[in-house]
Amino acid sequence: MSSFTKASSSTSCSEEDTEQLRKGPWTLEEDSLLTRYVARHGEGHWNLLAKLAGLRRTGKSCRLRWLNYLKPDVKRGNLTPEEQFLILELHCKWGNRWSKIAQELPGRTDNEIKNYWRTRVQKQARHLKIDANSAAFRNVIRCFWMPRLLQMMKGSSTLPQQVAGLGQQNSDSEQCASSCVSSSESMNNNMSKISEFAEYQTSSFSITDNNEYNTVAKDCYYVDNSSCYGMETINLPSTSAVGDFMTADCHMVDNNWVNDGFADGIWSMGELWELPLKGNL
């Protein structure tokens, strides 16, 4: 089924409508028409807008094109580690509430975030042979992926205020708190252990400023006494440490992904943000 097909097969619309409605990729001319119309008259009333602007599109289609592509403040390009961190963090709290999550990332659309989740995050889950919605995978995100992103942010010295302030902003969120947050004291303890673990993990990246790291840690929710309680096993000297750690950590989960390419998968996680966005012009 081609997305270029006109809706002429539909019997629910009048013949005139089906003849005129276009589908599929937008042309430059259509973009220009929509942009000029919105610049002059503003957003909203999309069905009316579509008619008055002379666009042979549904209002829905116009709205989507504007919000996801034409709107001037739409950011293009790769998601930064900060943005990825926020997405992981907020998804932990809100689940698949893409538009709500997008509101916290200025310039990013719900569609983009949804695509990121599907193509990057769920891909990791597949590689690890874990259900992306499982508690085990959430633990992986909180205990490995998010600390890794923090390292990257720290490495690039661009730790954003929005991340640093996230805790205060959302500290009343019991939902996430119940699954992710422990007391700040134990959080700080665990964070220093995560730091050690991360240092061990990467060996090329050293964490020296514990204060800054812990400040962030205090406000973020990826450590959890109930679900990430294997921290004391972190400093094992061989690669089996990862397996041991996760075994201790996730023994309640009936998956066999712990010893099944887990470490490889984890290593690749941190690099995800660097992958070029293909076909994105």
Added chain:
DNA sequence: AAGAACCCCAACCGCTGAGAG
């Protein structure tokens, strides 16, 4: 070089809730 497999993401679809009449 060429076909297959994979990946990304723009755009569509169906559903839901809000608001007007």
Added chain:
DNA sequence: CCTCTCAGCGGTTGGGGTTCT
């Protein structure tokens, strides 16, 4: 209330680019 319309949301699809074999 009920019905209708519209805006918005989340899930899904498929075209086209890239990578692999």
